[in-house]
Amino acid sequence: MSRKPSRPSSYAKYTVWPVISKYVRLLGCIKTTGTSTYGHCYTCGRKNIPFSELEAGHCIGKYGHSNTEFEEDNLRIQCNNCNDIRRGGGMVATFKAKLIAEIGQSRWDRLYYLSKKVRYWTIEELQEIKTKYEQKLDELTRSKV
Numbered sequence: 151m152s153r154k155p156s157r158p159s160s161y162a163k164y165t166v167w168p169v170i171s172k173y174v175r176l177l178g179c180i181k182t183t184g185t186s187t188y189g190h191c192y193t194c195g196r197k198n199i200p201f202s203e204l205e206a207g208h209c210i211g212k213y214g215h216s217n218t219e220f221e222e223d224n225l226r227i228q229c230n231n232c233n234d235i236r237r238g239g240g241m242v243a244t245f246k247a248k249l250i251a252e253i254g255q256s257r258w259d260r261l262y263y264l265s266k267k268v269r270y271w272t273i274e275e276l277q278e279i280k281t282k283y284e285q286k287l288d289e290l291t292r293s294k295v
């Protein structure tokens with residue numbers, strides 16, 4: 151299963167992102183329903199969406215904002231409709247308003263500031279991010295038992 155990473159972008163997409171996505175979705179389920187199997191969409195509020203149908207959505211879109219692509223403050227669970235660029239379009243205005251209410255203006259300002267900086271991740275940096283989220287996922291999984 152494990153493929154040798156050729157470029158940072160493919161390593162990020164196929165190796166790092168699945169770990170982060172799983173962590174964000176599990177955390178979102180626990181926060182909204184207290185279970186690891188269902189969660190409520192952050193932006194439209196649709197309830198009890200199965201874990202497998204939830205997506206880890208970015209408030210500040212990942213395209214052109216690689217520096218905040220893996221920031222936990224930027225990621226919340228969404229239904230497929232809200233997260234779809236052609237349909238919900240990310241529900242950015244709602245997402246942002248809810249996020250500022252949740253994390254506070256100063257953390258939002260930090261996130262926004264970071265998003266404006268162009269970032270080209272190296273494989274080594276991406277491996278660190280992956281390890282960090284693997285640990286967080288592990289802790290979260292064990293805390294649920």
Ligand SMILES: [Zn+2]
Pocket residue numbers: 191192193194195196228229230231232233
């Ligand atoms: Zn939704």
